Amino acid sequence: MRKIISLNDNWKFCQNDQVSNVNLPHTWNAVDGQDGGNDYFRGTCRYVRMLEKPQMEAGSRVFLEIKGAAMSAGVSLNGKELAFHRGGYSTFRTDLTEHLVSGGEGAANELIITVDNSDNDVVYPQKADFTFYGGLYRDVNLIIVPETHFDLSYCGAPGIKVTPTVNLEKKSASVRVETWQTGGNVTVTVDGQSRTVRSENGYASAEFVIENVHLWDGVQDPYLYMAKAVLDSGDEVSARFGCRTFEIDAQKGFFLNGRSYPLRGVSRHQDCKGAGNALTMEHHKKDMEIVREIGANTLRLAHYQHADEFYDLCDENGILVWAEIPYITMHMKNGRENTLSQMEELVAQCYNHPSIVVWGLSNEITAASAVNEDLLENHRLLNELCHRMDQTRLTTMANVFMLETDSPILDIPDVNSYNLYFGWYLGELEQNEEFFDEFHEKYPDRPIGFSEYGADANPRFQNSHPEKGDYSESYQALYHEHMLDMIEKRPWLWATHVWNLFDFAADGRDEGGKHGENQKGLVTFDRQTKKDAFYLYKAAWNKEPMVHICGSRYVDRTQEVTEIRVYSNAEEVSVYVNGTLFQTLQAHRVFCFQVPLAEKEAEYRIEARIQTPDGTVSDAIVVRSVREENPEYLFAKKQDVVNWFDQDEFDPGCFSVSDTLADLRANPEAGAIVNQMMEKGAASRGDVAEAVKDNPGLQRMMGRMTLISLLKQAGEIDEESIRQLNRILQKIKKA
Ligand code: GCB
Secondary structure, eight states: OOEEEEOOSOEEEEETTEEEEEOSSEETTTTTTSSSSSOOOOSEEEEEEEEOOOOOOTTOEEEEEESOEESEEEEEETTEEEEEEEOSSSOEEEEOGGGOOOOSSSOOEEEEEEEEOOOOSSSSOSSOSSOOOOEEOSOEEEEEEOSSOBOOOSTTOOSEEEEEEEETTTTEEEEEEEEEBSSSEEEEEETTEEEEEEOBTTEEEEEEEESSOOOEEGGGEEOOEEEEEEETTSOEEEEEEOOOOEEEETTTEEEETTEEOOEEEEEEOSOBTTTBTOOOHHHHHHHHHHHHHHTOSEEEEOSSOOOHHHHHHHHHHTOEEEEEOOOBSSOOTTOHHHHHHHHHHHHHHHTTOTTEEEEEEEESTTSSSOOOHHHHHHHHHHHHHHHHHOSSOEEEEEEETTSOTTOGGGGSSSSEEEEOOBTTTBSOTHHHHHHHHHHHHHOTTSOEEEEEOOOOOOTTOOOSSOOTTSOOHHHHHHHHHHHHHHHHTOTTEEEEEESOSBOEEEEEEEETTEEEEEOOOSBOTTSOOBOHHHHHHHHHHOOSOOEEESOTTOOEEOOSEEEEEEEESSSEEEEEETTEEEEEEEOSSEEEEEEEOOSTTOEEEEEEEEEETTEEEEEEEEEEEOSSOOGGGSGGGOOOOTTSSTTSOOOTTBOOTTSBHHHHHHSHHHHHHHHHHHHHHHHHTHHHHHHHTTOHHHHHHHHTSBHHHHHHHHOOOOHHHHHHHHHHHTTSBOO
């Protein structure tokens, strides 16, 4: 029998000279990692705990298991260094047996875990758009096993590996169970069948056939089997597994168990307001509840290995997962070994999860790095590692939009994917479909996916004329209306993932009325507010009848006739104004009602209703007809800048904000002014914007845009400053 003892309580946490008592999970950046300024503590802290030598039978061994120490950690016991681990997102263990002493009374052993999240050029991530929380932010356990036991020393892996191979025609699955142990006989049980095999050189393998196999069939029926292995000594390990097949076809997209099953979903970061990354099971469950509510069938668990409990939840809920390592933004020539060790741990630790279908090699790695031989080699090695360790899954990578599609890096993973932000950072919404259609036509044999897209929204901001860059909930909703339509028309996109389901901490950001947050979430960082765009996807993906009225936070309205947008999966929606039927419309998902608000200073209760076999489902908001625009709704008091220049006299022989960036930059004087502005803009969007701003692909695309369109989307400039800038540019003669 093995015994697991939680060591989550009673730690002394030492940061600089300060000592406090903490329980795990714990991060030291829960506050400063979320409040902006890019000034959160990155350094070394110590967790100290006294430990009693547990009661053990002769020959037993005791391992320390650390399920997450960000980003690097050293373990010492009674002053002796026992282990050092690089990588903040995976489990590691160390054997304490020979080093524990039994004191006369109480706990006699001092365990010190020195955790470090300072910057360096070896351990990923170092440059990315999220906070690199430091801490002992997952469980820490002691595991006591008998002398003959399943292996605990390889890569934090469970010591049991289950590989089901499904034959859909025969409705059967053959299941190979492999175990690693110190010796003895292993009895493996799967689906009521048992086999006993002898361990040879620490390895044993048993094969089973399951007839009439019950498939693990996505969200509809995520059926799990259990494989159990027991040694003569009584040590036992088990793993749940699922029987499923999947394929990715360049023309037809994703197939689960032989049928078309386009992967449509969202991404998730593992952090939450106030808690940082020190999440509890309640946090994980809450997140999964929201994933189920929106009706997603896939998750991209970005940008690193998530807690094992969360992959478990994905298994149980039938969510197909893209799992990845934090090889992100910037290739580091000293980081190769770390990418390989993080990948090895990810695959070894997560292999049994049926939810996982692809391993992500990297994310936007060419954003701040050139595609050179070292970077290519690093990817080839990662790709080979994944295939060597796992013949059942595919590899992929998330490419940055400015990576040319003929780059040799696209040949490396099994399937391709791009992150595109046209319609947000840069360019127009339609460029998204143009990009994919072109790719699909040019490379008909290459599966292509859409690994990220999104727009920031602070639900405080509302706009009756939503515009890119206004950070309004209204623009985010419109943006996603476009994207969802474009995705539905392209079933060959093997997976699509909204960036992001939740707002998350990026301490380097300072924009959209908030410090330290990326606000592309469909749900706020505290999980309390579901933005309107959330319900758009819910209308598309979830099967339960639903209706949602947009604009519940847009109470004060000046228009005589206001647009009420309703999202629903019903064919017909009726709107009632103050209890009286106003109109019934038939549409697909998005229903637009033009509701007159004739009387000023009056309140209107607007209710949308749908009929279902079980009765009426409804949603209601209250709006107020007012004379003055509520300034709270506007981001940075930015006014309408559409007609900014036609009042001033305009000299076409001189530069203006209507010129393209490339034209302005071709002139040294105008170029200097523009570059200075761009620097400032990049700084407010955080580290990554800073790092990528010199990327030649990005520069080329920006070169084609007019300065005014770039300024409008950057948002943080008022009308007067634009006029001022224009006046300055008008003094510079074009050649
Ligand atoms: C990306 C990155 C992601 C960022 C996102 C953004 O492409 O992969 O980590 O958070 O863009 O919001 O800019």
